[in-house]
Amino acid sequence: MRLRNIPGAKDAIASSKYVVQEPEKQRGVWSRIFKNNNPIHIEVGMGKGRFIMDLAEKNPSVNYIGIEMYDSVLLRALQKMEEREQAGTLPENLVFLRMDARELPLVFQEG
Template sequence: MRLRNIPGAQDAILESPYVIQQPESHKGSWENVFEKKQPIHIEVGMGKGRFLMDLARLHPEINYVGIEMYDSVLLRALQKRHELEENGVVYSNLYFMRVDARLLPDIFDKGEVDKIYLNFSDPWPKARHAKRRLTSREFLARYDQILVPDGKVEFKTDNKGLFEFSLEEVKETKWNLDAFTFDLHHNEEMVKGNVMTEYEEKFSSMGNPICKMVISRQKTD
C-alpha cells in the first residue's frame, strides 16, 4: 500500500536540496545539474529509494535521478538519504524528483537518458487502466523520446500477469527484447550484478519468482 498524507511531506520535499524543483527547466541541460558530466540513469517509481541509493554508491561513474509521484513515499526516501549522509555516505551523483512519469518527455531532451529502471511497478490490474502501466506501449513511446539511440529499459516484477503483458507490449512496438526471465534469481546470467530492491527481497523471501526483462531502442537515430 502506498504511503500518503504524511503531515509536512510536501514542505520537506520543497525544502530538500536532494530534490530537483521545476525539473522541466533543466531539459536539454541535465549534464549541468550534476558535479560531473556522466551517463544518466533514471528510476521511474523509485519508492523509498533504496535501490537507487545502492546503485549510486556502487557506481559513482553514473548520475542517477529517482522519480516518484507520491509525496509521502518520496519523504521516506529523503529521510533515508539524510540518515545515510549523516553517517558519511555522500551522494554527489543522485537527485530525486516528485513528478508524474507521463511528463518525462517534458523534462528530458532527446538522448539525455542512457537507461531507465522500472522496479515492481503498480500493475493497474483493470483492463481499462492498461495505459497507466509503466510498461505499456504508451509509456514505451515516452521512454523512446528521451533515451540515447541504444538506450535500455530494465524491468523487474513478481507479478507474472503484468510481466506477460509487458512482453506482449514490447512485441507490438519497435523495441528489441534483449533478455528476459521468469525466475531471475535462478538465471545465472541475468542475476549477475543484480541489486535488489526492498520489494524484491520481500517477495523472493516468500518464494515468489522474480521476473525481469531488458529491452533496448532500435537504433534509428
C-alpha cells in the first residue's frame, strides 16, 4: 500500500472520538475508556481497520484496540467508523491508537 500525505489527517485524528489521545494515561485503567472490565485484544498495524471492526462487531464482550502509526492509514479507518456510525453498525467496543508499537510497554501493563 502506498502511503500518501493527506492534508488535514493529523487534525482529524487529533479530534476524533474514536482515537484515544495520550494513551499512556490509560495504562492499567482501560476500563475507564470502555466503561467495563471485558478482556482487551489489540491489533498492531491494523491498516484500514476492516478486520478489527468486523471482530469488534462479532464479539461485543471483548474490547478491541487498533494500533496504527501512519496517519493516512488511520484516517481511512476513521472514515470507515463514521460510515458504520451512520449505518447504525458502529462497534462500541473499539478504539484506535495512533502510535508506534515499540511504545506498547508505556501504554499497556503485562497481562
